[in-house]
Amino acid sequence: MKRSAILMIIGSLLLLGLFYFPLWNIRLAAPQYPDPMGMDIFISGIVGEEEFDIQNIDGVNHYIGMKKIPKPEEMWEFQVFPMVIAVMAALGVLVGLLGFFKKIHPSWFLGWFILMIILGTLGMYDFNNWLLDYGTDLDPKAIIKLTDKEGNPINYKPPLLGTQDILNFTAHSYPRIGAYLMFVGMFLTLIAWWIRKKAFKNHR
């Protein structure tokens, strides 16, 4: 019983890694950028991998009329996401503590996990929407206007996950250590639920 509770607490605490480590990273490589430009996406804002990367990405993007990379105060997500993560971590620890001292039902653990999955999916959906907006809502006075075979404006949306060519750039979009810590943490809470469920059965 106690083992599952400890796992639940550790798993929830791993979420806090998101306050220190980036969640996601998008890198742009091109022939003239042998050192790719990159942005680290934290739950509280977007930071260049190198000091001037954001400025330089904006500089390149202005040719195709992309908006500038948003500052933390320009997107509500960067205020809400940290709160959600903090609340979820606290909730997870609370459930774990209850599980440690009391014989609460394992479905509390599963409940936390499912809530986390829902919130995470919503977060990813929102992130993808932002990427879509960023890659398609272009300045009508853009210097370079390209169309696809059907004559529609090219979509410059970077991939949510994976690698994709966008004009002369190759965009790589992958989770970073913050996300991996979150994944491991969530997996631990799932194991905690499973162990607790078995223990619960045995007790009966």
Place this chain on the structure above:
Amino acid sequence: MKPIKNIIAALVLMASFTSCNQNKEGEKSGAMASSAAEKVYVSPGEHDEYYAFLSGGYSGNITVYGLPSGRMLKEIPVFSQFPTNGYGYSEETKDMLKTSFGMVPWGDAHHPDISQTNGELDGRWIFINENNTPRIARISLETFETEEIIEIPHSAGNHSSSYVTENTEYVVAGTRFSVPYPQKDMPINEMKGNFKGPLTFIAVDDKGHMEIDFQLDMPGFNYDLSHPGRGDSHGWFFFTTYNTEEAHTMQEVNASQNDKDFIAAVNWKKISEYVENGGGQKMEAEYVHNVFDHSTQTTVSTTKNEVLRVDPRQVPGAVFFMPTPKSPHGCDVDPSGEYIIGNGKLSSDLTVHSFSKMLKAIENKEFDGEAYGIPILSFESTLAGIVKNAGLGPLHTEFDDKGNAYTTFFISSEAVKWKLGTWEVLDREPSYYSVGHLMIPGGNSRKPEGKYMITLNKITKDRYLPTGPELEHSAQLFDISGDKMELLLDFPTHGEPHYAAAIKADKIKENSKKIYRLDENKHKYAALNESETKMVRDGNEVHVSMTTVRSHFAPDNLEGIHVGDKVYFHVTNLEQDFDVPHGFSVIGANTSELLIMPGQTKTITWEPKKPGIWPFYCTDFCSALHQEMQGYIRVSPKGSNTPMKWGLDDEYKS
């Protein structure tokens, strides 16, 4: 009679070598050629192993090459105006060329020397001397830009320069031409005994800043080249002399009469202490010291009026002369600091002095007279050995890390490898043609790297496709890692390299700056963003603070300029990305273009002559919209009252 015999013997030797070499050339098979090719081949995108800095001689600049590929990487403007990037033309840099003679737009750059710590190259700065209007420059190896130039007063033909001591305590500048000290009007033929040869010791601080510590008032010989002691001989400096005859005319003949001239051994540590304790006399001088300030990006130029003169006779045990045959040119010190090589350029031999024997000779007072009160040590007392019949016309010697020395012979046009200590000649290779200097990376330090050697040839003739009567000089790269020197590569050089210095690339490349930080830009007229751009009139001077970013100027439309105005374009490059320069040029400018690196501000002046609409544009193909990076200036007739108005995208300020 004897020297003539030697020369004849050498000529005979030469003849046999020439035939040998012909055979060798004929035997060169495809396999041999490909191995040389492999050794110098640096694949596309790969980096060279060494940075080599070649003096540009009469170009006034330094060129940077990669070794072993022989690819030219950059030309660093030092003593000459450089319209390519505006150095010496821009308001910020034109004072770098200021001297007590006014602005001198050209220089004769000679001997680059990289700063040292504990006798090893440290890659912080490179120093170089200007021979014609005596000056020493310091170039940063972070920015590869000239940061400081100090004029050397009372010097004429600043040739035995700009070598640094083992911890870069001093950079030294000796005068090649003896002159009245201080200068005065007098008959030329009264030179003998009345001219002097001041040797200047410039202290270098932790930041690299130079200040003249003292001038040694030496007899009026010609101080040709010099090198610092190292290891045990650290604290000494050695200078070759010629024209100890003190001939004032037809020196070709009259300065070649003495069988021996001198190597002057100077105990600078002793003199430095003497000066620290209040020794020396202040004397009038006029010299200009120019420092480029990186934060304001502007040259601060100061004129100084005093220098400390030290009479060597007042500092016992500080200066001695070592007789050295035949107008020695190069004065080279081996990595251990024990051997001082006099390259007697009118001889077929090399004279090697021993530092430890010199100390003993001084102790035992083995003197052979004196010259103007300076003791002359007896020739035999300091002699370590003679490299016999090594070639004709030795000029310079460098060293590897295996106890070998390499000497260039101008007349017999070859590089000769010989052994320190046994003085035997080990190998010789022709160099095409009439080789002057040679350079082994770290060859002027305690730690040479005996992998490559380059020879710097004075005559090119048929080595490359002909380009009319005027040819670039030619360098040759040798592999010296084996017993025999192996010629690998010819490559043309710019100007006339009088010496070179090379260092392992690792010691520099990580420190090489990529951009200048905009947030550190304290230039008085910088516009650090587009909202700070402006036009300010002050009488007939108009200061335009302008910015560049891919791919436009701000402002790009300017009005209210009149014929008779002097317009200062202060252009700031707002980019903070590696290798995104912007250029600026305007029609009819009597100056040069500007090439502005990210974060920099540079200024050029323009005096419009005619009313009209005059374009300006970016000269560097900065981006896909480079061709569109242009603007217009409205110039109204003199006395008209067109108001000042400037803007971008039809949003005007006034």
